[in-house]
Amino acid sequence: MEAIASSSSSILMKNLPLSANFTFAGEAVSDRIFSYLACLRDILSNSYSHACPCSFYNASVKECSYTAIAIARYQKKISGPLIDRIDIHVEVLRVDYEKLADKRQIEDSKTIRARVQPVRERQLERFKGTKLTCNAEMGPTEVREFCQTDASGEKLLKAAVQQLHPSARAYHRVLKLARTIADLASSDMIMANHVAEAVQYRPRVGM
Numbered sequence: 001m002e003a004i005a006s007s008s009s010s011i012l013m014k015n016l017p018l019s020a021n022f023t024f025a026g027e028a029v030s031d032r033i034f035s036y037l038a039c040l041r042d043i044l045s046n047s048y049s050h051a052c053p054c055s056f057y058n059a060s061v062k063e064c065s066y067t068a069i070a071i072a073r074y075q076k077k078i079s080g081p082l083i084d085r086i087d088i089h090v091e092v093l094r095v096d097y098e099k100l101a102d103k104r105q106i107e108d109s110k111t112i113r114a115r116v117q118p119v120r121e122r123q124l125e126r127f128k129g130t131k132l133t134c135n136a137e138m139g140p141t142e143v144r145e146f147c148q149t150d151a152s153g154e155k156l157l158k159a160a161v162q163q164l165h166p167s168a169r170a171y172h173r174v175l176k177l178a179r180t181i182a183d184l185a186s187s188d189m190i191m192a193n194h195v196a197e198a199v200q201y202r203p204r205v206g207m
């Protein structure tokens with residue numbers, strides 16, 4: 001089990017289709033282990049953690065009772081390599097009662113789906129003839145081939161790298177995310193605003 005667990009991240013992150021015939025180290029992986037791996041993959045791709053032990057960090061309703069040092073120590077508990085593997089980091093603040101009780105219409109999933117569908121098709125078209133189906137599956141080679149930035153995008157990316165010193169993995173993740181943001185804007189080139197948005201989704205501690 002340990003061997004599987006230690007290699008699971010590379011298997012899981014590639015979004016393999018679930019199949020009972022999958023083999024690992026020459027041996028067929030049983031359905032049960034495969035559902036375990038699938039479950040772990042979902043947890044990894046939807047990781048959630050509080051910004052501090054009391055969960056009131058940056059909240060408007062109550063003040064956080066921890067010192068800056070204690071918070072930094074708490075946040076460091078998530079290891080760098082794990083943070084690197086998460087595509088999008090978003091800080092979600094506590095929601096006030098007024099917002100929870102707000103009855104105004106928010107965008108429904110059908111509308112969001114209509115916006116995402118053409119982007120998925122665009123990506124399928126991009127990876128035609130390869131084993132890949134979407135931007136998230138790109139490795140360093142594909143990133144080099146498909147994540148072309150224009151001059152402004154390159155300039156910003158260079159500045160971000162000089163300032164934030166990302167790991168190679170984090171750097172590729174930013175480019176892949178910028179590629180998707182550019183796809184949402186129907187842009188063939190990755191431009192400065194796409195890079196800026198992607199960088200914003202890296203955690204504030206490092207990149």
Ligand SMILES: [Zn+2]
Pocket residue numbers: 052053054055056057063064065066
């Ligand atoms: Zn706190």
